[in-house]
Amino acid sequence: MRNPLSERILTIPPSGIRKFFDIASEMKEAISLGVGEPDFDTPWHIREEGIYSLEKGRTFYTSNAGLKELKEEICNYLRRRCNCNYLPDSEILVTVGGSEAIDIAMRAMLNPGEEVLVPQPSFVSYVPCAILAGGVPVAIELEEKDQFKLTPEKLLEKITPKTKILVVPFPNNPTGATMNREELEAIAEIVKEKDIFVISDEIYSELTYGSEHVSIAGLPGMKERTVLINGFSKSYAMTGWRLGYAAAPGNILEQMLKIHQFAIMCAPTTSQYAAIAALRDGDEDVAYMREAYDQRRRYLVHAFREMGMDCFEPYGAFYTFPSIKRFGMSSDEFAIRLLQEEKVAVVPGTAFGDCGEGYLRVSYAYSLEQLKAALERIRRFVNRLEQEA
Amino acid sequence: MREKILAVMEKNSRIDIKDLSVLLGESEAAVANEIAAMEQEHVICGYHTLINWDNTSEEKVVALIEVKVTPQRGMGFDKIAERIYQYNEVKSVYLMSGAFDFTVIIEGKTMRQVAQFVSDKLAPMDSVLSTATHFVLKKYKDHGTILEEEVRDERMLVTP
Numbered sequence: 348m349r350n351p352l353s354e355r356i357l358t359i360p361p362s363g364i365r366k367f368f369d370i371a372s373e374m375k376e377a378i379s380l381g382v383g384e385p386d387f388d389t390p391w392h393i394r395e396e397g398i399y400s401l402e403k404g405r406t407f408y409t410s411n412a413g414l415k416e417l418k419e420e421i422c423n424y425l426r427r428r429c430n431c432n433y434l435p436d437s438e439i440l441v442t443v444g445g446s447e448a449i450d451i452a453m454r455a456m457l458n459p460g461e462e463v464l465v466p467q468p469s470f471v472s473y474v475p476c477a478i479l480a481g482g483v484p485v486a487i488e489l490e491e492k493d494q495f496k497l498t499p500e501k502l503l504e505k506i507t508p509k510t511k512i513l514v515v516p517f518p519n520n521p522t523g524a525t526m527n528r529e530e531l532e533a534i535a536e537i538v539k540e541k542d543i544f545v546i547s548d549e550i551y552s553e554l555t556y557g558s559e560h561v562s563i564a565g566l567p568g569m570k571e572r573t574v575l576i577n578g579f580s581k582s583y584a585m586t587g588w589r590l591g592y593a594a595a596p597g598n599i600l601e602q603m604l605k606i607h608q609f610a611i612m613c614a615p616t617t618s619q620y621a622a623i624a625a626l627r628d629g630d631e632d633v634a635y636m637r638e639a640y641d642q643r644r645r646y647l648v649h650a651f652r653e654m655g656m657d658c659f660e661p662y663g664a665f666y667t668f669p670s671i672k673r674f675g676m677s678s679d680e681f682a683i684r685l686l687q688e689e690k691v692a693v694v695p696g697t698a699f700g701d702c703g704e705g706y707l708r709v710s711y712a713y714s715l716e717q718l719k720a721a722l723e724r725i726r727r728f729v730n731r732l733e734q735e736a
Numbered sequence: 737m738r739e740k741i742l743a744v745m746e747k748n749s750r751i752d753i754k755d756l757s758v759l760l761g762e763s764e765a766a767v768a769n770e771i772a773a774m775e776q777e778h779v780i781c782g783y784h785t786l787i788n789w790d791n792t793s794e795e796k797v798v799a800l801i802e803v804k805v806t807p808q809r810g811m812g813f814d815k816i817a818e819r820i821y822q823y824n825e826v827k828s829v830y831l832m833s834g835a836f837d838f839t840v841i842i843e844g845k846t847m848r849q850v851a852q853f854v855s856d857k858l859a860p861m862d863s864v865l866s867t868a869t870h871f872v873l874k875k876y877k878d879h880g881t882i883l884e885e886e887v888r889d890e891r892m893l894v895t896p
Contacts, residue, residue: 364894364895364896368893368894368895371893372892372893372894374893377893379891379893379894381893381894381895382891382893382894382895383896384891384895386889386891470896471896472896520896642744642759643759645758645759645760645761646755646758649758650758692893692894694894698896713889715755715759717889
């Protein structure tokens with residue numbers, strides 16, 4: 348029999364997280380600090396809106412790009428929070444989570460061989476999506492000494508004539524790094540000068556601590572070369588609803604819509620109705636969750652530093668990214684031993700790019716009690732490592 | 737800092753000062769002082785435990801009583817409330833807007849005991865015009881806490 352598989356898909360290694368998940372899921376009584384989703388339930392008024400829509404029998408397809416009302420609310424939101432003006436009818440596309448938006452943005456923009464700059468450590472999808480779209484991913488290795496921010500120097504170093512897209516993944520999963528206005532302005536200048544395009548993944552935009560999120564799409568001259576991606580999963584605790592969106596100039600969005608319409612048809616209708624309620628009346632819920640995350644963030648960073656682990660101070664998302672370099676083992680080894688010996692699941696930094704070596708992603712989307720219990724075990728593990736050394 | 741301390745302590749009065757100070761990013765001394773000040777100023781009026789008595793062998797009956805009164809010369813609502821809240825059986829007294837004046841929450845061992853309190857103590861008071869007693873049959877949620885809820889983390893162990 349002939350090989351049924353595509354050569355392209357075979358070049359993509361399975362997700363490092365998946366491998367870890369398989370080990371972890373066989374452990375009974377494991378405590379996890381390994382998830383990338385909120386611990387809160389979706390606020391009730393949002394869930395109720397979804398339920399109402401089902402009760403009223405709104406169980407049909409919506410238009411491909413999404414409900415008009417939702418697109419209008421998204422535009423209001425982006426104007427209010429990101430200083431960006433988009434047209435609901437031609438510049439907004441409601442997608443199945445931010446993930447779909449990443450995929451179709453790459454497919455709509457890349458020609459074979461064109462390069463996609465992916466700052467790492469970062470979310471696991473950018474590289475595979477770039478490859479599947481026929482592009483060539485090029486990692487930009489971010490460093491702790493720069494607080495895991497993308498610097499103009501690092502960007503310039505990797506730009507070639509083939510560079511088409513820069514992914515801007517801030518606030519960042521897994522590092523928790525954020526970029527302020529000046530830092531983004533410096534990046535935007537280079538992007539414009541070199542005539543490249545940006546996919547700005549702002550899924551964690553509501554979860555910043557200290558200063559408000561700034562969107563690169565809102566900077567002068569950037570809207571026309573940026574695909575802004577956001578969604579409801581992280582800010583409104585709606586991961587399972589699978590709902591995100593892309594905002595982009597009409598010429599790009601039109602082509603993304605084509606892919607979406609053939610591959611997906613439309614995002615789930617129930618989720619779209621619920622999302623309208625989220626955007627209209629969800630600000631207080633977001634503020635409440637943000638404060639809770641902020642408190643746990645301080646707690647976790649403090650605890651790591653107390654046990655002698657270097658931990659960079661994250662100002663966004665809900666992850667800490669402590670360094671384990673001083674223990675002289677790889678992230679994988681550390682994470683697997685921690686899981687086997689103390690039954691705590693965290694994610695090795697390498698799952699988010701090679702330069703994540705020496706770090707762990709530890710999520711604080713957990714109650715204080717869960718964090719405490721897990722930290723107790725981590726402390727025991729670290730003490731044991733120190734005695735071994 | 738006050739509002740934040742209160743928001744945390746309202747849900748968990750047993751949190752220790754050290755943890756609380758880390759959560760809020762303040763020094764332990766500052767947090768301790770603020771709490772002491774709030775106790776002094778009666779912003780914090782007590783530290784209670786939320787008990788679901790239905791899950792104990794203790795028998796308890798709770799009733800909510802609507803009370804209509806006529807305030808008398810030299811004796812406003814506050815004075816009348818005071819006469820009511822001095823009784824140990826009375827757990828809460830609220831002055832209300834609308835069709836009646838006070839909500840009085842009473843706890844007793846039996847319905848008979850509660851009824852007796854109303855007929856012997858509350859109803860005969862000079863200023864009390866009428867009472868309507870409602871017994872609580874089941875508590876679902878109290879002080880923002882769902883009483884019978886089982887909290888389970890249903891998320892997968894590791895996700896991107």
